[in-house]
Amino acid sequence: MSSADYVPSASDVRALPERAYDRLFAGRGRVQQGVIAITLAAVLALVAFGVFAPESTAGRLFAVLTASSTLAATLRLSVPIAFAALGGIFAEKSGVINIGLEGLLIIAAFTGIYATDITGSVWYGLAGGVVASTLLAGLFAVVCIEFRADQIIAGLAVWLIALGLAPFLSSVIYGGKNTASVATFPTLADMGIPVISDGVTAPLPLVGTAPVDIPFFGALFDAGPPVYLMFAAVALSWYALNRTAFGRWVKASGENPKALDTAGVNVHRVRYVAVLLSGVLAGVGGAALALGIGQFTGNGPTMVNGKGFIAIVAYLFGNYNPVGALASTMLFAGLDATQLTLQARDVFNVPTELVRTIPYITVIVVLALFGRTRLPSAAGDHYESGEDE
Amino acid sequence: MSLSQRARDAMGRLVRASGFERFLISASALLLSVLIGAVIVLGAGRMTSCGTAAYTLAFPGSFVTQFTGGDAIFAMGFCYDPIALYDLLFLGALGDILNDPTNGQFATTIAETTILLFTGVAVAVAFRAGIFNIGAQGQLVMGALVTGVVLVSVAPPLSGLGVFAAVVLLPLGLVLGAVAGGVYGAVPGALKAYADANEVITTIMLNFVATSIALFFVSREQFFKDPESFANQTVNLPDAAMFPELVFRARDDVSLLALGFGVAVLVGVWYLLRHTSFGYDLRTSGLQPDAAEYGGVDADRTIVSSMALSGALAGIGGAVYVMMVLGNFQPGVPSYGFDGITVSILAGNNPLGVGFAALLFGILKSGSIVVQVGSDVPPALVGVLRGLIILFVAMPEFFRMAGRKFGSFHQTGEQPVATDGGTGGGVDE
Numbered sequence: 001m002s003s004a005d006y007v008p009s010a011s012d013v014r015a016l017p018e019r020a021y022d023r024l025f026a027g028r029g030r031v032q033q034g035v036i037a038i039t040l041a042a043v044l045a046l047v048a049f050g051v052f053a054p055e056s057t058a059g060r061l062f063a064v065l066t067a068s069s070t071l072a073a074t075l076r077l078s079v080p081i082a083f084a085a086l087g088g089i090f091a092e093k094s095g096v097i098n099i100g101l102e103g104l105l106i107i108a109a110f111t112g113i114y115a116t117d118i119t120g121s122v123w124y125g126l127a128g129g130v131v132a133s134t135l136l137a138g139l140f141a142v143v144c145i146e147f148r149a150d151q152i153i154a155g156l157a158v159w160l161i162a163l164g165l166a167p168f169l170s171s172v173i174y175g176g177k178n179t180a181s182v183a184t185f186p187t188l189a190d191m192g193i194p195v196i197s198d199g200v201t202a203p204l205p206l207v208g209t210a211p212v213d214i215p216f217f218g219a220l221f222d223a224g225p226p227v228y229l230m231f232a233a234v235a236l237s238w239y240a241l242n243r244t245a246f247g248r249w250v251k252a253s254g255e256n257p258k259a260l261d262t263a264g265v266n267v268h269r270v271r272y273v274a275v276l277l278s279g280v281l282a283g284v285g286g287a288a289l290a291l292g293i294g295q296f297t298g299n300g301p302t303m304v305n306g307k308g309f310i311a312i313v314a315y316l317f318g319n320y321n322p323v324g325a326l327a328s329t330m331l332f333a334g335l336d337a338t339q340l341t342l343q344a345r346d347v348f349n350v351p352t353e354l355v356r357t358i359p360y361i362t363v364i365v366v367l368a369l370f371g372r373t374r375l376p377s378a379a380g381d382h383y384e385s386g387e388d389e
Numbered sequence: 390m391s392l393s394q395r396a397r398d399a400m401g402r403l404v405r406a407s408g409f410e411r412f413l414i415s416a417s418a419l420l421l422s423v424l425i426g427a428v429i430v431l432g433a434g435r436m437t438s439c440g441t442a443a444y445t446l447a448f449p450g451s452f453v454t455q456f457t458g459g460d461a462i463f464a465m466g467f468c469y470d471p472i473a474l475y476d477l478l479f480l481g482a483l484g485d486i487l488n489d490p491t492n493g494q495f496a497t498t499i500a501e502t503t504i505l506l507f508t509g510v511a512v513a514v515a516f517r518a519g520i521f522n523i524g525a526q527g528q529l530v531m532g533a534l535v536t537g538v539v540l541v542s543v544a545p546p547l548s549g550l551g552v553f554a555a556v557v558l559l560p561l562g563l564v565l566g567a568v569a570g571g572v573y574g575a576v577p578g579a580l581k582a583y584a585d586a587n588e589v590i591t592t593i594m595l596n597f598v599a600t601s602i603a604l605f606f607v608s609r610e611q612f613f614k615d616p617e618s619f620a621n622q623t624v625n626l627p628d629a630a631m632f633p634e635l636v637f638r639a640r641d642d643v644s645l646l647a648l649g650f651g652v653a654v655l656v657g658v659w660y661l662l663r664h665t666s667f668g669y670d671l672r673t674s675g676l677q678p679d680a681a682e683y684g685g686v687d688a689d690r691t692i693v694s695s696m697a698l699s700g701a702l703a704g705i706g707g708a709v710y711v712m713m714v715l716g717n718f719q720p721g722v723p724s725y726g727f728d729g730i731t732v733s734i735l736a737g738n739n740p741l742g743v744g745f746a747a748l749l750f751g752i753l754k755s756g757s758i759v760v761q762v763g764s765d766v767p768p769a770l771v772g773v774l775r776g777l778i779i780l781f782v783a784m785p786e787f788f789r790m791a792g793r794k795f796g797s798f799h800q801t802g803e804q805p806v807a808t809d810g811g812t813g814g815g816v817d818e
Contacts, residue, residue, distance in 0.1 A: 164772025
């Protein structure tokens with residue numbers, strides 16, 4: 001159904017499933033259609049088992065999925081991925097593929113803890129993480145824009161530098177790859193903000209329970225500040241990209257830098273701002289990740305554990321749209337939360353090592369099936385203005 | 390034309406030759422990384438606390454004040470001494486090599502070098518085909534796992550056969566590692582070729598998956614866990630399945646045979662890339678994918694086969710790690726795969742250059758143990774150097790600009806040397 005012959009009428013109600021069908025299946029390959037159909041069927045079956053046969057295996061899985069703690073964990077785990085994904089969108093839209101998001105998360109996670117430890121305030125810690133991540137992003141920007149480095153390799157270097165530097169500094173300061181424990185972000189109900197904190201704990205007039213006690217969705221009202229920052233950042237990023245002059249410049253810088261240059265806008269400056277912005281956003285995500293736990297753990301792949309790379313897939317899957325990126329982030333984080341709950345409850349006696357790989361394998365499958373997104377046409381290319389030199 | 394002018398011209402010509410420029414860039418990148426590493430060490434020395442300063446920056450320095458008397462006008466103490474640190478890192482790795490060429494520390498250096506030869510050349514092969522194989526780590530883990538668990542069940546009945554057992558078991562282990570790593574490398578290759586999935590992401594994800602799979606199989610007694618050990622590991626392999634140490638002592642876990650095999654593999658890969666039609670297809674796909682396809686190269690198949698080859702080389706590295714160093718399989722494999730990326734980039738993705746870069750990194754890895762024992766500086770510093778080296782090699786333009794500013798080589802019509810093997814390349818071009 002194209003928009004031209006669409007006449008609003010009383011049949012709108014009937015058109016809704018039709019539109020949903022179009023959205024899910026139209027214009028897709030056989031394999032994608034099949035996977036979407038199977039996923040839909042599986043979700044429906046799971047809900048049916050959950051409602052009608054709660055004692056069955058599928059029913060118990062449904063109970064795990066709908067536990068309030070699962071949503072809470074999903075939101076918490078979404079924060080670093082979503083922020084890094086937003087940052088990645090800005091950088092890549094402007095023509096700089098920032099594969100070093102993982103490194104930005106790592107350095108921000110460590111600095112967030114260190115700054116909190118020194119200042120005693122989680123908010124200063126968050127700021128410290130943002131500063132560290134932005135500095136590293138600045139280095140990446142200079143290397144890519146000024147010195148025409150290969151963006152992929154420079155991004156890998158950013159990751160490896162952070163992967164070495166954070167455990168190194170942790171060993172210097174705390175005598176081991178894991179830092180000391182510091183304060184964590186309080187939840188909304190515990191923050192003691194006059195109207196809001198009372199609002200979420202007081203019973204609602206019609207329902208009779210407090211918002212925090214609502215099953216499943218209650219977690220939305222009892223999260224830490226980073227979760228609300230995440231929603232705000234997604235909305236702001238969407239607005240900035242789609243409704244402001246800066247957003248148009250960023251897109252033009254990635255799609256047709258020459259045109260932007262001709263219009264009198266400095267392409268290099270737009271790219272610098274976009275990459276620095278990706279540093280700021282990833283910094284919030286990384287610091288929030290560490291401050292949610294109150295410790296930085298730096299063994300092996302560190303506590304960030306691939307979240308920066310998952311973020312890249314999240315925004316590709318979300319087709320560079322901040323809202324889409326948030327949705328796919330919630331999918332990956334939801335899988336991670338589910339596997340954590342499965343491990344903790346030991347419901348099915350599944351091998352934890354293999355369950356842990358579910359989010360990673362999903363990322364690969366999603367990338368293989370839906371990864372054919374169109375990159376900004378100048379992404380990865382160096383742009384040299386004719387006026388330089 | 391004066392002599393200095395002529396020398397300068399000759400120098401300029403040399404620098405313009407891409408192979409030599411490559412070498413200069415790698416050497417400058419290394420030097421710059423070491424310098425910045427020293428600054429980081431000094432900075433870190435200010436962040437920690439210690440009784441007496443290990444290193445003091447003063448103006449005027451002690452060299453002057455010892456004659457003139459009095460104190461320095463400005464002095465700042467640091468807890469770590471970068472010069473002593475680099476002494477431990479680079480020279481410590483060689484041990485007392487003049488008096489005892491087979492000392493334990495040098496043996497460790499050789500062992501590390503041997504494994505880095507394989508991961509380095511694995512990454513280089515993929516780079517040459519225009520593919521970023523960040524998954525050498527996962528491929529090495531799979532190669533090591535399969536070699537370990539299969540040899541554990543195959544080796545004991547054969548071990549009574551003496552030399553004959555080694556003749557059968559060593560090649561078998563290498564083949565097992567190659568097959569496992571090759572299959573694990575072909576998967577992201579196929580995903581890239583036929584589903585357009587970015588190989589950087591898929592290979593990194595597969596690294597995580599490989600670690601989990603390895604842990605799964607060796608942490609359960611119904612599979613391959615040694616029931617008599619508290620640690621997660623397989624039963625030890627019999628001696629017949631281990632590389633013979635030849636000159637070195639048995640407890641140093643090093644083998645000149647494995648090193649020789651590694652060098653032979655480097656030369657083999659160099660020959661393959663340079664003198665065979667497969668190598669030609671692989672290189673043209675990396676340089677000019679469109680031109681390669683136009684010239685009749687099956688691009689998809691080249692991607693899969695170069696990733697399979699790359700994975701197989703990393704997998705052989707895993708097999709050597711099991712049969713030379715560990716003697717069984719244990720999860721928690723050191724980051725040979727990531728070091729392989731640096732080795733390859735430092736070597737300009739040239740298989741023969743990998744030999745030198747691997748030796749350098751073998752020294753760094755082995756030296757970091759000396760640093761851990763002999764100083765307070767955390768050995769994680771080597772990880773920082775690894776990242777810095779990649780960063781600086783990735784920005785040849787920086788060194789060209791610096792060269793233009795300080796030197797007087799006028800470069801006309803230069804061809805930028807890309808780090809991904811896209812253009813330019815090593816001396817073998």
